[in-house]
Each structure stands twice: as C-alpha cells, then as structure tokens.
Amino acid sequence: MNTPRRYYWVFAAMLLASAPSMAASPKSYDTLINEARAGNYEPALAMLREYTQQHPSDRRAAYDHIIVAQWAGKNDEALNVYETLGPSSAQMPPAALSAVARASRDTRRWTQALALYRQGRQRFPQDSTFALGEVMVLADSGETDQAMATAQSLVDAEPANPAYRLALQYVYESTHSPYDALHEADRAITLAPKNTSAMRGYILALQRAGLPEPALRLAQSHPALLNAAELRRLQGDYAAELARLADIPTRQEAERFAIADRALAQYDKLIPAWQALGPDAHDDLVRARIDRLRALSARMRMKDVVSEYEALRAQGVEIPDYALSDVATAYLYLRQPEAARDLYQRAVDSPANKNNSANKQVTDETGLFYSLMESGSYDDANRQMQAAQARQSTWLYFKGQPEPEPNEQKLAAEQTAILGRYDANDTEGAQQRLARLVTLAPANIGLRTSLAAVDRGRDQPRQAERELKMAETLAPRNLGVESEQGFTALSLQEWRQAEQLSRDTLARNPQDPGIRRLAREWEVHNKAELRVSGYRDVASNSPVAGNGDFGFDTVLYSAPIDYNWRVFGGGGYASGNFDEGRANYRWLRTGVEWRGRDLTVEAEASTNNYGHGIKPGVRLTGTYDLNDHWQIGGSAEILARATPLRALMNDISSNSVSVFARWRENEQREWKIALATSHFTDGNNRYELDISGRERLYTAPRVKLDLEMNVSTSGNSKQDTPYFNPRSDLTVLPTLNLTHVLYQHYDTELEQKLMLGAGTYTQKGFGTGAIGSIGYGLTYRSNKVFEIGASVTAISRPYDGVRERDIQFVLNMTYRF
Numbered sequence: 083m084n085t086p087r088r089y090y091w092v093f094a095a096m097l098l099a100s101a102p103s104m105a106a107s108p109k110s111y112d113t114l115i116n117e118a119r120a121g122n123y124e125p126a127l128a129m130l131r132e133y134t135q136q137h138p139s140d141r142r143a144a145y146d147h148i149i150v151a152q153w154a155g156k157n158d159e160a161l162n163v164y165e166t167l168g169p170s171s172a173q174m175p176p177a178a179l180s181a182v183a184r185a186s187r188d189t190r191r192w193t194q195a196l197a198l199y200r201q202g203r204q205r206f207p208q209d210s211t212f213a214l215g216e217v218m219v220l221a222d223s224g225e226t227d228q229a230m231a232t233a234q235s236l237v238d239a240e241p242a243n244p245a246y247r248l249a250l251q252y253v254y255e256s257t258h259s260p261y262d263a264l265h266e267a268d269r270a271i272t273l274a275p276k277n278t279s280a281m282r283g284y285i286l287a288l289q290r291a292g293l294p295e296p297a298l299r300l301a302q303s304h305p306a307l308l309n310a311a312e313l314r315r316l317q318g319d320y321a322a323e324l325a326r327l328a329d330i331p332t333r334q335e336a337e338r339f340a341i342a343d344r345a346l347a348q349y350d351k352l353i354p355a356w357q358a359l360g361p362d363a364h365d366d367l368v369r370a371r372i373d374r375l376r377a378l379s380a381r382m383r384m385k386d387v388v389s390e391y392e393a394l395r396a397q398g399v400e401i402p403d404y405a406l407s408d409v410a411t412a413y414l415y416l417r418q419p420e421a422a423r424d425l426y427q428r429a430v431d432s433p434a435n436k437n438n439s440a441n442k443q444v445t446d447e448t449g450l451f452y453s454l455m456e457s458g459s460y461d462d463a464n465r466q467m468q469a470a471q472a473r474q475s476t477w478l479y480f481k482g483q484p485e486p487e488p489n490e491q492k493l494a495a496e497q498t499a500i501l502g503r504y505d506a507n508d509t510e511g512a513q514q515r516l517a518r519l520v521t522l523a524p525a526n527i528g529l530r531t532s533l534a535a536v537d538r539g540r541d542q543p544r545q546a547e548r549e550l551k552m553a554e555t556l557a558p559r560n561l562g563v564e565s566e567q568g569f570t571a572l573s574l575q576e577w578r579q580a581e582q583l584s585r586d587t588l589a590r591n592p593q594d595p596g597i598r599r600l601a602r603e604w605e606v607h608n609k610a611e612l613r614v615s616g617y618r619d620v621a622s623n624s625p626v627a628g629n630g631d632f633g634f635d636t637v638l639y640s641a642p643i644d645y646n647w648r649v650f651g652g653g654g655y656a657s658g659n660f661d662e663g664r665a666n667y668r669w670l671r672t673g674v675e676w677r678g679r680d681l682t683v684e685a686e687a688s689t690n691n692y693g694h695g696i697k698p699g700v701r702l703t704g705t706y707d708l709n710d711h712w713q714i715g716g717s718a719e720i721l722a723r724a725t726p727l728r729a730l731m732n733d734i735s736s737n738s739v740s741v742f743a744r745w746r747e748n749e750q751r752e753w754k755i756a757l758a759t760s761h762f763t764d765g766n767n768r769y770e771l772d773i774s775g776r777e778r779l780y781t782a783p784r785v786k787l788d789l790e791m792n793v794s795t796s797g798n799s800k801q802d803t804p805y806f807n808p809r810s811d812l813t814v815l816p817t818l819n820l821t822h823v824l825y826q827h828y829d830t831e832l833e834q835k836l837m838l839g840a841g842t843y844t845q846k847g848f849g850t851g852a853i854g855s856i857g858y859g860l861t862y863r864s865n866k867v868f869e870i871g872a873s874v875t876a877i878s879r880p881y882d883g884v885r886e887r888d889i890q891f892v893l894n895m896t897y898r899f
Contacts, residue, residue, distance in 0.1 A: 115146070123154035134163065141170055145178035148185075157185035176206045183215055192223040210245045217249040221256040229253045244270040244280045251283060260291040282307040285316075294319035314356065314366040321348040322373040328380035335561070335591040338380060345377035368394075372405050379408040382593030387412035403432035407446050414449060415595060417828050419456035426450035440491040444470065448498045458826070460506045460783040467499040493523070497532060504536050506783040509749065512536050520549075527553050531562045534570065540748040542710040543573035561587055561594065568600045572607065575677050577645040580604060606866045609898040611639040613652075620874075620889040631658035631727070639675065648675045650686075658727050662804070665731035667692040669723065673701075680707040690721055692730035697721055716741040722760065729762065729805040736762045750778035766800035766807065784823040791816050792841075806881060808845045815841035815853055829866050835859045835873070843879050851880035859892075867898040 111129070118126040130147040137143060144163055151160035164171060164182045174182070179202050186195035196219045202212030213236055220229035233253045236246040247270035254263035267287035270280040281304055288297035298320045301308050308316065324345035328338050353370055356363040371394060378387045391409045394401060401409070410425035426449045429435065435443060447470040454463035474495055477486035497519065504512035516533040523529055530553040537546035547570050553563045568583035584604040587597045616634035637652030651672040658665050673686030681704065688699040699721030707713050722738040729736070740758035753775035760768040772794040780787035797810040817839035825832040837857035844850040859873030876889045 115150070118150045118153060123150060126150050127154060127156070127159075138166070141167065141173075145175060148178050149181045152181035152185045155188075157188045160185040161189070161191075172201075176202060176209050176211070179205075180209075180211050180215065183212070183219075187215065187219050187222065190222075192219055195219045196223075210243065214245055214249045218252055221253045226253065226257050229256070242273055244274040244277055247273065248280065248283050251287060255287075255290060260287070263287050264291040264293075278304075278307060289316055289319060292323070294323050310362075311366070314352075314363060317348070317352055318366055318370050318373065321345055321352060321370065322376075324348060325373055325377035325380065329376055335594075342377050342381035346374070346381065349374045349377065368399055372399075372401060375405050375408045379411055382415075384412040384415040388416060403429055403434050406432075407442075407449065410449055410453070414453050414456070417456075419453045423450065423453035423457055423459075426453055440474065440489070444474070444491045444494050447495065451498055451502060455502055455505055456828070458784075460502075463502055464499070464506070467495065467502060471495045471499060488523075493519070493526070494528075497529060501532055501536075504539065507781045507786065509536065509540050509781075513540060524552075525556055527557045527560055527563060530556075531560075531566050534566050538566075538570050538573055541746060542748065543570050544710045546570045547574065561591055561597065565594075565596045565600050569603065572603055575679050575682075577607075577642065577677075580607075581645075602866065606898055608641055609867065610641045612895075612897045612899070613637050613639075614893075614895045616893045618891045619658075620891060622886075622888040622890070629659040631656070633657065637671070646676050646678050648677070649673070650675060656727055660728050660731065662728075662731060665692070665727045667727060667730050669699075671699075671701075681705070688721070688723075690723075690735075692733075692735075694733040697735070699723075711746055713744040713746070714742070715744075725760075725762075726805040729764075729803070732804045734762055734764045734803075734805070736760045736768075750781075752776055762800075762803075764800065764803060766798055766803055768796060768798050768807075770794065770796040779818075784826070786821045788819045788821070789816060790819055808847075808882075810846045812844040813841065813853070814843075815839050815855070817855065829864065831861075831863045833861045833863075835861070837873075837875065845880070845882065848880070848883035851883070851885065853877070853879040868896070870895045 114126040114129050127147075127150055130143060130150060134140065134143050134147050144167060147163045148160045151157075151163065160181060164185075167174070171182075179198060183195050183198035183202065186198060196216060199212045199215040199219060202209065203216060206212060213232075217229050217233045217236070220226070220232060230250075230253050233246070233250040236243070237250050240246055247266045251263045251266035251270065254260075254266060264287040267280075267284040270277075271284040274280045281300070285297050285300050285304070285307060288294070288300070294316055298316050301313060301316055324341055328342035328345055331338070349370055353367065353374070356367040356370065371390065375387050375390060378384075378390065387409060391401065391412075406425045406429040410422045410429065413419070413422035413425065426446060429446045430443075430450055435446065438446075447466065451463050451467045451470070454460075454466060471492065474489055474492035476489060476492055478489050479486050497516075500512050500515045500519075503515070513533070513536045516529060516536055520526070520529050520533050530549050534546040534549040534553070537543070537549060546566070550563055550567050550570060553560070554567070557563060564583050564587050568580050568587065571577075571580035571583060581604060584597075584600050587594075588601050591597055614634065614636045617632070619629070619631045622629055622631060633654065633656035635652065635654035637650050639648045639650045642648055649672070651670075653668070653670040655669075656665075656667045668691045669688050671686050671688035673684060675682070675684045683704040684702070686701040688701070690697050690699050699719070701717065701719040701722075703715070703717035705713055705715035716739070718739045720737050721735050724738065725734075725736045738758060738760040740756060742754055742756035744752060744754040746752035753773070756770075756772045756774075758770040758772075760770075762768070772792070774792045774794075775790070777789045777791075778786065779789050792813065792815045795810065795812045796808070798807045801807065801809060817837055820836045820838075821833060822835075823831060823833050835858070837855065837859070839853070839855040841853045842850050843853050855875060855877040857873055857875035859871060861869065861871035863869045871894045873892050874889065875892070876887070878885060878887050880886070
C-alpha cells in the first residue's frame with residue numbers, strides 16, 4: 083500500500099467503538115467481530131461476504147463489511163462494497179463513512195477521500211475524525227498550504243483538543259518541519275498525557291526530530307505503542323546517533339571513545355538479535371551493520387571497518403554514499419591510499435554530498451586530497467584541492483547578524499592545500515603562505531601548529547619551538563600542539579621532553595596517526611644503531627689511495643643510556659697497493675657519545691695496527707648549535723685515521739686538529755668553512771682550508787636538483803715524503819646532484835642519484851688540470867630503521883701533472899634494532 087498510514091491510530095479507537103452488532107446469528111457474529119477487532123480479520127470477512135451476497139439489501143451488514151475490510155487493509159474490497167450501496171451510501175453511519183474515506187485515502191483517490199471527509203464533517207460536526215481526515219488528505223495530496231490553514235483553524239477553534247494538535251503535527255511533518263511537529267506533539271501530550279494516540283505521536287515526533295534516545299526510553303515504557311519494525315528502526319536510530327556523536331571532537335578524547343564503546347555495545351546486542359529474526363529484520367540488520375562502520379571508525383578500529391565493509395560487499399550489499407567516507411578513512415589509516423582514493427572520490431561526487439554540511443564536504447575533499455598525494459598523484463591532488471577551495475566562500479552571512487563571519491572551512495581547505503605544497507617539496511612556498519595566514523589569524527591553533535611542522539621540516543626547530551609556545555598559551559592541552567612539540571623536542575635533542583610528550587599524547591589518543599608517528603620516532607630513537615660503510619676501487623692508480631684499494635668501517639652504538647649517553651665500539655680495515663708493496667691498516671675503537679640540546683660530543687680511544695706494531699689513538703669531537711642557522715664544531719685526534727695509507731705503510735702517522743663553522747639557511751641552502759692542521763711524525767705540517775656549499779636549483783614532487791660547490795686548498799711544509807704531499811694545491815669542483823625518488827610508500831623509499839662534476843685542480847709546480855666526475859647511486863629506506871645505499875663514481879684528475887682515473891664503489895648501511 084503506497085498511501086501514508088502513519089496516523090491510522092487517530093481513527094482506530096473511534097472505528098472500533100462504532101462497529102455494528104446485528105447479524106443473522108448474534109452470538110457467532112459478535113464473536114467474529116471481536117476477533118476482527120483483535121486483528122483476526124479473515125473469519126469475519128468470510129462470514130460478511132457470504133451474508134451480504136445472500137442479503138444484498140441489509141445495509142447494516144454492508145457497513146460492517148466495509149469497516150472490517152478496511153481494518154484488514156483490503157481497501158479495494160471495502161470500496162467495492164461501498165459502490166454497491168448506490169444512493170443509500172449518503173446515509174452511512176460515521177464509522178462506515180470514515181472507513182470508506184480512509185480506504186479512498188489509502189488508495190490515493192484524493193478527490194473522493196476529500197469529498198467523503200467533508201461530507202462527514204457536515205453530517206457529524208461533533209466527530210473530529212472527519213476534520214482530521216480532511217487535513218491529512220490535503221497534506222498527502224500535496225495541498226500543504228490548505229492543509230496547514232485547515233489544521234491551524236481547528237487548533238485556533240479548540241486549542242485544548244489534542245487530536246487537532248496531532249493533525250497540525252501531521253502537516254508539519256509533511257512539510258519536513260520536524261521541530262514544529264515536535265512542538266505540537268508536545269502540546270498534545272501535555273493536554274492528554276494518558277492518551278495513547280498522543281503518546282505514540284510524541285514518540286514518533288521525537289524520533290523524526292533527531293532525538294532517538296528519549297523516544298526509545300518512552301517506547302520502552304509503552305511497549306504496545308510501536309510494532310516490532312518501528313521499534314527496530316528506533317533502536318537503529320539511537321545506535322546511529324551514538325556513532326555520530328562519537329565522531330564529533332570533544333574536550334577529552336576519552337569521551338569520544340566512551341561514546342563509541344556505547345554505540346558498539348548497542349550494535350553488539352542488536353545485530354545478533356536481528357540476525358535471528360531472519361527476513362523480517364533483514365533491512366534493519368543491513369542498516370545497523372552499515373551504521374556500525376562509523377562507530378568502529380570513531381573508535382579507531384580501522385581493520386574492523388575494512389573487514390566489515392568487505393564482508394558486506396561480498397554479500398552483495400550496496401554501501402550507501404554516506405558511509406563511504408568512514409571506509410575511505412580506514413583504508414587511508416591502514417596505508418592503502420589507492421583504495422581510499424576511489425571511495426573518497428565516490429563520496430565527493432555523490433549527489434548527496436551537496437546536502438552535506440560544509441564541514442563534511444571539506445573533510446571528504448581533504449581525505450581525497452591526501453589519498454591522491456599518498457598515491458603519488460600530486461597534480462590531481464592539487465587540482466582537486468583548488469576546486470575545493472573555490473567552492474567555499476570567504477565570508478558567511480547569517481540572518482540577523484550585521485557583520486559577516488569568516489568561513490572556517492575555506493581556511494581549512496587552504497591550509498590543507500598549503501601542506502600539500504610542502505609534501506610536494508614546495509617547502510618555501512608552504513612556509514610563506516602559512517606565515518601569512520598566521521599573521522591574519524594569530525589565534526588559530528591549527529595554523530600555528532602546521533607552520534611549526536613546516537619550520538621543523540626546513541631544519542628550523544627553534545623557530546618551530548617558538549611558534550608552538552605561542553600556540554600552547556592558547557591551548558595548553560591541545561593534542562596537535564603537544565604532538566608537534568614532541569617532534570620538535572626530538573629535533574632539538576630534548577630527550578626527556580620528547581618522552582613525556584609522547585607518553586602523554588599516546589595515553590590520551592593512542593590511535594591518532596600523528597601521535598603514533600611520534601611514538602614510533604621515540605621508539606626508533608631508543609634503539610641500538612649499527613653503521614657500516616665500505617669502498618672498493620675497481621680501477622685506480624692513485625698515489626693517495628693506491629691501486630685496488632679497499633676498506634670498510636663498522637661502529638655499533640648502544641641504545642641511549644640515561645637519555646643523553648651512548649657507548650659505541652667498532653673497527654675497520656683499509657688496504658691498497660703501492661710501489662713499495664701492499665699497505666694494510668686495521669683499527670679497533672670504543673668510546674662514548676653525549677647528546678643534548680645544542681651540543682653533541684664524542685670521545686674515542688682506539689688501537690691501530692698498520693704493520694709497525696699496535697699504537698693507541700684518541701679522538702675528541704664536538705658540535706654546538708648557536709641557533710637554527712649557525713653551527714660550530716671541531717675535533718682533535720691523536721693518530722688520525724685520515725692519515726694517508728701510504729704514510730702509515732712507511733710508519734708515518736699524524737695528529738690533527740680541525741674546526742669548522744656551518745651556516746644553514748634551510749634544507750635548500752647551506753655553506754661550511756673548515757680549517758684543519760695535521761702534524762706528521764716525519765716533521766711535515768699540513769694546513770687545509772675547505773669551503774663547501776649547496777644551493778637548490780630545482781624542486782619537484784619527486785625530483786631535486788642541487789648545485790654543490792667545493793673549494794679546497796692545502797699546503798705542506800715538507801716535500802721529500804713517501805706519500806702524496808704537494809707544496810700547495812687548489813681544487814675547485816662544482817657538482818650537479820640530481821635526486822629522484824623512484825618509489826615511495828610512506829616509510830619505504832627507493833631513491834636514485836646522478837652526480838656530474840667538472841672543475842680544476844692546480845698544484846704548485848705542475849700547473850692546472852681539469853677534473854671531471856660522474857656518479858650514480860641508489861638508496862633504499864624502510865620503516866625508519868633500515869637504510870642502505872650504494873654508488874659508483876668515476877673521476878679523472880691529475881696528480882703531480884699525471885692524469886689518473888679512478889672508479890670507486892661505495893656502500894653505506896644503517897640499521898637500528
């Protein structure tokens with residue numbers, strides 16, 4: 083039956099009270115009619131069909147036939163009996179007339195139903211059934227203005243009549259005005275608190291107004307007012323409301339999880355119970371399983387979200403568009419951006435998206451943006467977010483408010499687009515735009531936190547710290563601020579602070595992706611670290627390194643001890659062939675490292691064996707950060723490992739002292755100057771000056787091109803030495819470094835590098851010659867704990883005026899465990 087039947091209860095009591103009592107056999111007739119009143123219609127209908135055929139002139143039996151048939155929902159049968167009455171139908175009693183009118187209404191015969199209800203109002207002015215029916219027919223047929231006027235006139239005439247209040251409630255619901263409908267239902271229940279029709283209307287009005295919790299409480303205290311299907315829908319509404327509430331940010335993250343747990347507890351009871359009901363509850367069961375996805379998402383049970391979604395799809399269930407965002411969020415959380423991208427795209431493209439709130443629209447568009455970024459579709463991501471920004475107006479105008487309000491969703495979309503620029507390596511543009519937005523909205527916590535993250539990413543942790551301090555004054559317990567403070571503390575080597583922030587944020591919201599990343603960074607920091615490096619010359623005749631030179635160095639650092647300390651130990655080997663023979667150098671070393679804010683110091687003792695006994699060595703190095711841009715440092719070493727291998731072969735060692743100063747504007751530009759002096763045991767003193775720098779020339783999402791410059795000069799006080807020892811020399815070597823990310827999936831990355839250099843080498847007494855170099859390398863990183871890189875470099879340069887060619891293979895590995 084297509085006609086709305088929401089208010090059958092308005093008439094039921096009246097019709098039952100008016101049922102006729104005549105029949106051929108009064109006892110059997112009364113029994114059958116009473117059974118019909120209890121819902122057992124067929125026996126009474128069978129009797130009435132037979133009787134009216136045998137006694138077509140018995141109008142009272144025909145009226146009873148009409149009433150019972152309408153009770154049974156057999157509207158066509160009721161109308162067929164009505165049509166056999168002919169002119170005598172004008173004399174129908176009120177119960178029969180009301181049943182015919184209702185049957186006409188249920189079969190969408192609006193004109194006939196309206197005429198019958200108006201006839202009833204004229205004949206029986208004291209019977210409110212017909213006035214109510216007229217209002218409902220007008221509302222059902224789309225004549226809502228006339229229905230509203232009629233209902234309002236009834237209420238104005240008898241404001242204390244709860245039935246007229248219910249009629250006005252019906253019209254408001256037809257015009258999709260649930261709160262006005264609830265107001266009338268509330269007035270009706272106030273006027274007649276014991277009236278079951280008023281109570282039922284009030285329960286349903288609460289449900290339609292989005293208040294399922296009080297509606298469910300009332301329904302449970304009046305169990306006869308709703309049928310099983312209506313009660314299931316109300317229970318589903320209440321569980322869905324809890325799931326929605328769990329998805330709304332609260333002051334304490336634990337509150338959201340508690341609400342999500344309540345929702346999941348409801349679903350854990352409802353779903354098995356409805357599964358046991360079979361086909362009757364199928365639609366309610368499917369809806370509950372779909373709505374449960376949001377509760378699982380709010381509780382950060384993302385694996386369960388995906389598992390349930392895929393189970394529903396496998397069973398042929400079509401997931402509605404409103405649930406796609408929760409599933410897409412789960413896929414993105416589980417680092418499956420391609421699956422997330424497709425679902426977010428469906429959610430954004432859905433026609434229903436236009437009816438969503440601006441916040442929901444921007445949330446879905448932001449999810450699509452990040453899934454595109456993580457999938458490597460940078461251009462598509464930027465175009466999508468630009469379109470999202472364009473859809474949002476800068477200002478919002480509210481009725482009754484003279485001044486417009488800034489649109490927070492426009493700002494959120496712009497902030498996301500800026501962070502996308504940062505992820506796509508436009509770090510300078512992102513920093514500038516965020517700084518401008520912070521100037522315009524200095525009290526916006528999210529903007530300051532994002533700016534701090536970009537500052538930190540650009541090697542400016544102290545600037546990030548200042549931004550976060552300002553954000554902290556505005557929101558001392560904001561999770562985003564605390565999480566970013568934890569990352570910044572790690573960059574500043576503030577280990578205790580990093581630990582406290584990681585523990586606090588993890589305890590408050592252990593499933594947040596940013597907080598989990600901080601916890602992971604802290605976990606990695608507390609691991610032991612193994613570093614291995616090695617080289618091998620494939621073709622060389624260098625007077626410095628020898629022919630076929632080979633070497634490696636290994637050092638193992640312990641996990642941090644008392645936050646700042648690490649002990650380490652390792653060893654290495656180097657060898658090369660010279661005219662005098664083969665040189666071999668072995669060393670073992672152990673030491674301690676101290677790392678704190680601004681300062682790193684390392685002290686080492688070593689044993690060195692290069693063919694002339696075992697000799698001890700000592701090394702002390704340190705670096706100090708003056709600020710985000712300047713760093714100074716130095717080292718002192720007895721029996722320096724940088725001593726030329728050919729010198730060691732001839733039992734000549736050296737002690738060295740060096741200092742340096744580094745200026746680093748950001749990750750794209752830095753310069754360093756270093757001074758070193760070495761004293762060799764053969765009396766030679768070497769002085770070295772080195773200036774090196776790097777300038778970024780080009781940046782794209784997966785490509786970087788840097789110009790590296792190296793200018794170095796050295797001088798030696800002694801010339802007659804068995805090792806390469808120019809009186810003075812000058813090297814100028816600019817190099818282009820092209821870095822290309824071949825593959826990236828979160829913490830897994832494969833990167834290739836192409837190096838091309840061309841410069842000059844000037845040696846006193848031998849003139850100037852060209853230097854050329856070319857190299858290629860691959861680096862693989864995984865899970866923040868493993869990195870391995872290999873490169874091969876070919877270089878051509880002169881030594882003592884003779885051109886030498888060298889092809890060298892280099893391997894580096896770092897592993898934390």
